Amino acid sequence: MLVTSELFVLVLSIVQAEQGWIDWNYFGLLSLFVQWTTLTSAALICLLRPRLAHMGIAGATLAIVTIVMLDVLAFSLFADKVLNPQPGGILWQSIAKKLLLALLISLMVLRYFYLQHQWQQQQEAEMQARLTSLQARIQPHFLFNSMNTIASLIDSHPELAEEAVLDLSELFRASLRTTEQLVPLSRELELCQRYLAIEGLRLGERLALDWAIEPGLEQQAIPPLTLQPLVENAIYHGIQPRAEGGTVRIEVSAKDRFVYLLVQNPAPEAGESRHSGNHIALDNTLARLRALFGESAVLKRSRQNDIYTVTLRLPRQTVNQYKRLVSR
Structure with a gap:
């Protein structure tokens, strides 16, 4: 997840650059923001794994997305108030864009893990059926x-x-x-x-x-x-x-x-x-x-x-x- 998120930041930094290949200032600030949100969100989800395991797919998905969104919102408010204060106050439109982007990325990652889990279950079922037949x-x-x-x-x-x-x-x-x-x-x-x-x-x-x-x-x-x-x-x-x-x-x-x-x-x-x-x-x-x-x-x-x-x-x-x- 860390490597994938850093690659995503790299792509955005290349697109953002007006001169040269990459905007290094933008890359550094965005890396700091994305890595902290990724690490803290993953840590919170891992701590809640026992409870998430008892939820259905829809419930677990909703809980994970909520955790990520709240985490991104908290770090966005912190970044706007402390790291990059604006004279006009909080830029809610910028925060909304970050939340929308975080929502899309979270759903894509969860979809990937869900498909991977389904594939593993299929492999285990086929192996168990083959084992049962042979035994x-x-x-x-x-x-x-x-x-x-x-x-x-x-x-x-x-x-x-x-x-x-x-x-x-x-x-x-x-x-x-x-x-x-x-x-x-x-x-x-x-x-x-x-x-x-x-x-x-x-x-x-x-x-x-x-x-x-x-x-x-x-x-x-x-x-x-x-x-x-x-x-x-x-x-x-x-x-x-x-x-x-x-x-x-x-x-x-x-x-x-x-x-x-x-x-x-x-x-x-x-x-x-x-x-x-x-x-x-x-x-x-x-x-x-x-x-x-x-x-x-x-x-x-x-x-x-x-x-x-x-x-x-x-x-x-x-x-x-x-x-x-x-x-x-």
């Missing part, structure tokens, strides 16, 4: 396979069957928890462990796991159900089609200002087309990351030496740090 997506084949595995364990290994039921219920609970935009990385890793425990019962020795988690990143902020779908794709496309199975590697590390998450699995054999089916899930994941973290979030997929790798790059910050940043 509600429990693959039918995974559910059927899990239930069959649990049924086969009830008689022979009831303890394992009970643990599998608890793991499955936790996965469903996470898919229905749609109010959280970010969770600690430790919770997402725990969810992956529960998912892999269920798949381990079904695949047995065909599934090997390689965990490489750098300590100290437990509170890293990550959208819920971001890593688990990548692990699910690694199982479905990299392990399940192979009779000999394979290894899924999950790696988490930090470098500079970023945290890197890697999910690796054996690449599909030549002619295998099912792997392309996870592109939509990867695109949805990237869209969620960009909505939350902006361009600093990156998702890449690569294939090298028969190893398929999906890499996530997130800015290094905790959930609380993200909330404080957004609240600004």
Whole structure:
């Protein structure tokens, strides 16, 4: 607001100048007046934010415009009486022009903030809808396979069957928890462990796991159900089609200002087309990351030496740090 108002003063000073490019005396006096009114009006509005938040759009707009107009009137009277006294008394026509100009500028600024707020709400609504859709997506084949595995364990290994039921219920609970935009990385890793425990019962020795988690990143902020779908794709496309199975590697590390998450699995054999089916899930994941973290979030997929790798790059910050940043 300060920069915008100063640019506005600069334009008026250029228009006002009769000689040269700019009237510096006019620029200095008008800058002093505009900056003081801008600062004091913004300070008063900030102090009244709790009350303004409970008003409707029309009420808040009227209150803010009233504050700005009274502030401009007070400084105009002060300027005419003290800084630039006129022999004929107060120049009400000049003050009226300033009030009209302040009214127009205030309405333009409020309109800009309103449109920006509407755009942010639309972005949040779209992101929440995408998140809800993704979280509600429990693959039918995974559910059927899990239930069959649990049924086969009830008689022979009831303890394992009970643990599998608890793991499955936790996965469903996470898919229905749609109010959280970010969770600690430790919770997402725990969810992956529960998912892999269920798949381990079904695949047995065909599934090997390689965990490489750098300590100290437990509170890293990550959208819920971001890593688990990548692990699910690694199982479905990299392990399940192979009779000999394979290894899924999950790696988490930090470098500079970023945290890197890697999910690796054996690449599909030549002619295998099912792997392309996870592109939509990867695109949805990237869209969620960009909505939350902006361009600093990156998702890449690569294939090298028969190893398929999906890499996530997130800015290094905790959930609380993200909330404080957004609240600004």
